[in-house]
Amino acid sequence: MKIAIIGAGIAGLTVAYHLKDFADIVIFDKSRGAGGRICTRYAKPYVFDHGAQFFIARTNKFKNFLEPMIEAGVIQSWNAKFVEIKKDKIISRRQWDNDNPHYVGSPTMSSIGKYLSQDLNVQLNSEISINRSKDHWQIVDKEGSDQGVFDWVISTAPVSQSAILLPVDFKFHETLLSRKMMGCFSxxxxxxxxxxxxxxxxxxxEADISWISVNSSKPGRNGSFTLLVHSTNSWAEENINQEKDAVIEHLMNETSKIIGKKVYDANHIDLHRWKYANIKKQDVESPFIDENNQLAACGDWCIKGRIESAFLSGFDLANEMRSLIN
Ligand SMILES: Cc1cc2nc3c(=O)[nH]c(=O)nc-3n(C[C@H](O)[C@H](O)[C@H](O)COP(=O)(O)OP(=O)(O)OC[C@H]3O[C@@H](n4cnc5c(N)ncnc54)[C@H](O)[C@@H]3O)c2cc1C
Structure with a gap:
C-alpha cells in the first residue's frame, strides 16, 4: 500500500508517524524544511519563529506524543514573563511556569519538524498536484515530472489549498470550500x-497587533535581541494585498506605541505575509476520509488554528485509516 501525504506540517508528520509501519509513505512539501507553520526564519545573527509561537498540551494523546521530544530537549517550556496589554497599558501580569507549560521547539520552532521527519521519507521543495491514473493517483511536481503512483493521497495543506489540490468529486469538497482561513502578518x-x-x-x-514576543527569550536561542510581532487577523485580512513597506511602517508604528519605545533604529526589519494563518473553532471536527476515491484530508482547519488541533486531526485520521488499509 503506497500513500502520498501532501504537507510536512504537524498534521502530515503525525499521520506519517502513525501509519509508517502499515504502509509505504512519502510526504511531499513545497517548502525548504519540514514543520509547515511551525517554522523559523534565520537572518544572521537573528533568529525568528515567524509562525506558531508556543503551544499547550491539553489532551493525553498529545502529551504522550510530545514526551520523547521533551526528553530529547527538542521541546522545552518557555517560562516567559507574560502580560496582557490593552492598547498601550499593561492590564495583567503572570509568570508562565512548569506547572502549566507553554512549550516551544528548542533551539528553534523548526527543530520540531526536523525531529519528527528524521525517520520519514520527506520530499522537500516539492510543490505537487495529483492526477487520476486508472485506479491510482499520480503525483506530479511543478515542473511536470512524475513523482510516482500511489493508492491513497492525504492532503494536509491549508483548507483552501486542499480544495484546489483534491478533485471536485472528493466527498467533502463542498465542506472544504465552506471553510475560511484568516491571514496574519509577522x-x-x-x-x-x-x-x-x-x-x-x-x-x-484593541490594536492592529495581537501579539509581541521577545523571541530571543525562548529557551536555547542565545542570540541577539529580537521582537516578533503578529498583526491581528482582521487587520491582515483588510490589508493582505498592501505593499510590504506600507505594512511594515504601520506595524512598526503600532509596536512603538504599544511598548512605549521607539523601534525604528532596529538593525534588521522584515515581514512575512501569511495568507492562511489560522481558523476559528469548527463545529464538525471529523477526519475527512473518502474511501471510494482513496483520498483524505486533515489539518488544523478540521478543528481550530492550533498546533494541538493539527496534531489531533492527523492522529484521528491515522487511526481511522489503519483499519481501512490493513
Ligand atoms: C502567524 C501564526 C501564528 C500562530 N501561532 C500559534 C500559536 O502560538 N500556537 C499554536 O498552537 N498555533 C499557532 N499557529 C497555528 C499553527 O501553526 C497551526 O495550527 C499548525 O502549525 C498547522 O499545522 P498543519 O500541519 O495543519 O498545517 P501546515 O503547518 O500549514 O502544513 C501544511 C503544509 O502543506 C504544504 N503544502 C501546501 N500545498 C502544497 C503543495 N501543493 N505541495 C506540497 N506541499 C504543500 C505547506 O508548505 C505546509 O508545509 C500559528 C500560525 C501562524 C501562521
Missing amino acids: LMIGFDDSLNLAWEAALVS
Whole structure:
C-alpha cells in the first residue's frame, strides 16, 4: 500500500508517524524544511519563529506524543514573563511556569519538524498536484515530472489549498470550500542591544497587533535581541494585498506605541505575509476520509488554528485509516 501525504506540517508528520509501519509513505512539501507553520526564519545573527509561537498540551494523546521530544530537549517550556496589554497599558501580569507549560521547539520552532521527519521519507521543495491514473493517483511536481503512483493521497495543506489540490468529486469538497482561513502578518525586528522590556510575551487587544514576543527569550536561542510581532487577523485580512513597506511602517508604528519605545533604529526589519494563518473553532471536527476515491484530508482547519488541533486531526485520521488499509 503506497500513500502520498501532501504537507510536512504537524498534521502530515503525525499521520506519517502513525501509519509508517502499515504502509509505504512519502510526504511531499513545497517548502525548504519540514514543520509547515511551525517554522523559523534565520537572518544572521537573528533568529525568528515567524509562525506558531508556543503551544499547550491539553489532551493525553498529545502529551504522550510530545514526551520523547521533551526528553530529547527538542521541546522545552518557555517560562516567559507574560502580560496582557490593552492598547498601550499593561492590564495583567503572570509568570508562565512548569506547572502549566507553554512549550516551544528548542533551539528553534523548526527543530520540531526536523525531529519528527528524521525517520520519514520527506520530499522537500516539492510543490505537487495529483492526477487520476486508472485506479491510482499520480503525483506530479511543478515542473511536470512524475513523482510516482500511489493508492491513497492525504492532503494536509491549508483548507483552501486542499480544495484546489483534491478533485471536485472528493466527498467533502463542498465542506472544504465552506471553510475560511484568516491571514496574519509577522513582523521580525532585530536589535543590536536589548530593549530591556519588563516582559517577554504580550497578548495585545484593541490594536492592529495581537501579539509581541521577545523571541530571543525562548529557551536555547542565545542570540541577539529580537521582537516578533503578529498583526491581528482582521487587520491582515483588510490589508493582505498592501505593499510590504506600507505594512511594515504601520506595524512598526503600532509596536512603538504599544511598548512605549521607539523601534525604528532596529538593525534588521522584515515581514512575512501569511495568507492562511489560522481558523476559528469548527463545529464538525471529523477526519475527512473518502474511501471510494482513496483520498483524505486533515489539518488544523478540521478543528481550530492550533498546533494541538493539527496534531489531533492527523492522529484521528491515522487511526481511522489503519483499519481501512490493513
Ligand atoms: C502567524 C501564526 C501564528 C500562530 N501561532 C500559534 C500559536 O502560538 N500556537 C499554536 O498552537 N498555533 C499557532 N499557529 C497555528 C499553527 O501553526 C497551526 O495550527 C499548525 O502549525 C498547522 O499545522 P498543519 O500541519 O495543519 O498545517 P501546515 O503547518 O500549514 O502544513 C501544511 C503544509 O502543506 C504544504 N503544502 C501546501 N500545498 C502544497 C503543495 N501543493 N505541495 C506540497 N506541499 C504543500 C505547506 O508548505 C505546509 O508545509 C500559528 C500560525 C501562524 C501562521
